[in-house]
Amino acid sequence: METIRIFCPATIANISCGFDVLGVALDAVGDEMVIRKTVAKGIFITKLEGQELPMETSKNVAGVAGLAFLDASDYEGGFEIEIYKKIKAGSGIGSSAASSTGAVWGMNELLGRPFSTLELIRFAMEGERLASGVAHADNVAPALFGGFTLVRSYDPLDIVPIPSPEELFATVIHPQIEVKTSDSRKILKTKITLKDGIKQWGNLGGLVAGLYTKDYDLIGRSLEDHIVEPIRSILIPGFDQVKSSAIASGALGCGISGSGPSIFALSKGESKAKSVGKAMKKVYKNIGIDYEIHVSKINIEGVRRIN
């Protein structure tokens, strides 16, 4: 195989009580990429459509993740990459992770899968380091594995894929405002109280157990964040209203996607997820902020080949 065309899913990270550790892949929104083997060694980004982003290899996450892959590989050639962006950078649904993941997954397919998924995550994390200064895995892990993933540890890197009940759907609303990732990180506290810690790990355990046992009520009860959401949500206008209307319309839970400004809700069934979306939209219509909305089933496959 010389060329591959792929779908690179958007992802929700920081799922309520799973701040920095729990992410999930979406199906209805993602980028496309075409990756082609070249005789010349190196990574060459030859097309980038849909958004204004750097095409220079060292400034694009796909280039940086691709170089990490090439460095570890004994392949003598290189790769040409075309990126068709659909996920807006900075929206909080893993735009950079989609490109980093797509690059390394596609290259691995073209070379006959010399690397494991965990090794690909390490390469993709180098792209995340370029995007945010931190080589985090909470978006690239679900983008590669699909479904929900838990980053249990970074040292050693230990990623746990978690099953997703079939009827679980995500609604994501992206208010068209800018929240700088640096600002949303700056306002976080570095210490938590034992009381908050106990609530948070109780909920995280409950959420993981609920996902395994398909217990939607338990999932709903566990989708709480007592540590980050109360602080970060002040940067997102309308957050409290969006959350309360999502819950009033039957969502299991609602929280900040990534570092915002997107807000996600999880619901049982597609029609519920759609009515939750309607309720969320209404809030931004009333406030007068433009938005984009996605309703998606959980993508259990992760990045995949198309064509």
Ligand code: ADP
């Ligand atoms: P979020 O996950 O909140 O949507 P990102 O992780 O997408 O935010 O970070 C976007 C940053 O990564 C921007 O500074 C953007 O310029 C940079 N970047 C570099 N290459 C890419 C790419 N191929 N796709 C998306 N963002 C990229």
